[in-house]
Amino acid sequence: xxxxxxxxxxxxxxxxxxxxxxxxxxxxxxxxxxxxxxxxxxxxxxxxxxxxxxxxxxxxxxxxxxxxxxxxxxxxxxxxxxxxxxxxxxxxxxxxxxxxxxxxxxxxxxxxxxxxxxxxxxxxxxxxxxxxxxxxxxxxxxxxxxxxxxxxxxxxxxxxxxxxxxxxx
Amino acid sequence: xxxxxxxxxxxxxxxxxxxxxxxxxxxxxxxxxxxxxxxxxxxxxxxxxxxxxxxxxxxxxxxxxxxxxxxxxxxxxxxxxxxxxxxxxxxxxxxxxxxxxxxxxxxxxxxxxxxxxxxxxxxxxxxxxxxxxxxxxxxxxxxxxxxxxxxxxxxxxxxxxxxxxxxxx
Amino acid sequence: xxxxxxxxxxxxxxxxxxxxxxxxxxxxxxxxxxxxxxxxxxxxxxxxxxxxxxxxxxxxxxxxxxxxxxxxxxxxxxxxxxxxxxxxxxxxxxxxxxxxxxxxxxxxxxxxxxxxxxxxxxxxxxxxxxxxxxxxxxxxxxxxxxxxxxxxxxxxxxxxxxxxxxxxx
Numbered sequence: 001x002x003x004x005x006x007x008x009x010x011x012x013x014x015x016x017x018x019x020x021x022x023x024x025x026x027x028x029x030x031x032x033x034x035x036x037x038x039x040x041x042x043x044x045x046x047x048x049x050x051x052x053x054x055x056x057x058x059x060x061x062x063x064x065x066x067x068x069x070x071x072x073x074x075x076x077x078x079x080x081x082x083x084x085x086x087x088x089x090x091x092x093x094x095x096x097x098x099x100x101x102x103x104x105x106x107x108x109x110x111x112x113x114x115x116x117x118x119x120x121x122x123x124x125x126x127x128x129x130x131x132x133x134x135x136x137x138x139x140x141x142x143x144x145x146x147x148x149x150x151x152x153x154x155x156x157x158x159x160x161x162x163x164x165x166x167x168x169x
Numbered sequence: 170x171x172x173x174x175x176x177x178x179x180x181x182x183x184x185x186x187x188x189x190x191x192x193x194x195x196x197x198x199x200x201x202x203x204x205x206x207x208x209x210x211x212x213x214x215x216x217x218x219x220x221x222x223x224x225x226x227x228x229x230x231x232x233x234x235x236x237x238x239x240x241x242x243x244x245x246x247x248x249x250x251x252x253x254x255x256x257x258x259x260x261x262x263x264x265x266x267x268x269x270x271x272x273x274x275x276x277x278x279x280x281x282x283x284x285x286x287x288x289x290x291x292x293x294x295x296x297x298x299x300x301x302x303x304x305x306x307x308x309x310x311x312x313x314x315x316x317x318x319x320x321x322x323x324x325x326x327x328x329x330x331x332x333x334x335x336x337x338x
Numbered sequence: 339x340x341x342x343x344x345x346x347x348x349x350x351x352x353x354x355x356x357x358x359x360x361x362x363x364x365x366x367x368x369x370x371x372x373x374x375x376x377x378x379x380x381x382x383x384x385x386x387x388x389x390x391x392x393x394x395x396x397x398x399x400x401x402x403x404x405x406x407x408x409x410x411x412x413x414x415x416x417x418x419x420x421x422x423x424x425x426x427x428x429x430x431x432x433x434x435x436x437x438x439x440x441x442x443x444x445x446x447x448x449x450x451x452x453x454x455x456x457x458x459x460x461x462x463x464x465x466x467x468x469x470x471x472x473x474x475x476x477x478x479x480x481x482x483x484x485x486x487x488x489x490x491x492x493x494x495x496x497x498x499x500x501x502x503x504x505x506x507x
Contacts, residue, residue: 007499126178146350161292180463294465296465330343331484
């Protein structure tokens with residue numbers, strides 16, 4: 001099935017755009033949250049997003065084993081929205097996982113997936129080089145992952161101010 | 170009349186692009202500056218920009234009550250360049266205003282405006298998540314405002330290296 | 339000959355995209371590195387990139403006198419990839435050079451160049467305003483240079499996730 005990558009900045013409307021694609025698909029709706037509620041700010045955002053989506057969605061939470069969860073959810077007639085890849089990258093870094101291994105395993109899964117997949121991710125590489133090494137590593141990993149997924153994706157969008165620029169597809 | 174939103178990064182040429190739209194419009198030119206000259210760096214920039222525009226423009230300064238100023242300036246045959254929304258957001262935060270209220274009041278004004286309106290704003294959401302809470306709040310507010318204005322605007326441009334990408338219109 | 343400007347974020351695939359343009363050109367390949375290996379992280383990246391390009395390229399290193407090197411390499415049947423402008427800006431700042439003079443000298447060289455020229459540069463202006471003055475100056479200089487080169491270039495691309503958005507040409 002079709003794989004879509006949706007990139008955008010903070011509060012760009014990328015998740016809303018992704019959710020609209022899911023709503024319009026007519027498929028069984030699954031939301032795969034990669035975020036961990038580290039603090040109150042994050043908890044509030046997660047709860048608000050879940051309430052906004054409403055009861056027609058099944059929500060799953062998986063901070064690390066994204067591929068395992070996608071395999072478990074895979075099936076025709078389904079659409080899975082992964083929100084978001086950048087939080088997954090953060091979790092992999094915290095868990096000291098091997099990025100190249102994780103990224104290529106995910107990429108290899110995509111062409112054979114039966115469900116329609118939509119990945120949302122933050123574009124984080126268009127500001128000044130961060131001072132600290134971990135932030136630099138993070139944006140390198142995120143950029144690398146975006147290139148890998150974009151190469152396999154059928155459609156890629158860049159979102160700004162709620163509006164899509166189609167980059168592929 | 171037509172409303173245009175022009176987004177871009179620092180020194181992307183977004184203000185120049187906006188000014189060229191104004192020059193080409195044949196309408197009575199108004200420049201609405203939202204910036205406050207907090208320091209010498211800022212004072213120098215403001216004075217330089219005013220000198221660059223020349224005497225065919227009427228310049229207005231309004232850091233907070235953007236809507237009131239737009240209403241006062243509204244009229245057929247006029248074009249108003251608001252530069253920029255991100256400074257207005259900064260001023261609203263400093264003034265502890267209610268963002269959602271301010272943003273929706275501005276959005277509601279747009280469809281009925283008689284003047285042609287051009288809003289310039291900094292896209293600030295495409296870098297690494299800032300360390301401090303105020304900067305995170307700022308980019309959330311800016312992103313939210315951009316979505317709200319873009320939804321009402323007739324045209325939206327993203328500027329990079331002085332070149333426009335048309336996102337709407 | 340044609341001049342191309344390729345902008346993109348960190349790990350956006352901009353250098354890879356530029357290298358593919360060079361490979362496809364059929365011209366004599368020159369790589370002009372502006373980067374200085376300040377630390378081990380940088381040394382490792384430079385050596386890796388050189389190994390990735392392979393022996394069909396001639397590599398030149400010039401941190402400051404970019405124009406002199408371009409003039410020395412200029413000639414029909416050649417293609418020169420400059421990677422990257424943002425590192426050159428950094429080196430000019432360290433060397434306390436006069437930016438406006440350097441930038442306009444480079445811009446003036448472009449229309450008469452006999453070699454095909456490809457400039458790669460980091461778009462760094464789409465995040466939050468940096469706290470320190472040097473970083474703000476850096477992104478101002480980079481943005482200014484991008485506008486100047488883009489105005490003279492035949493083609494301008496913005497790269498994200500390895501995918502090009504054509505902005506000019």
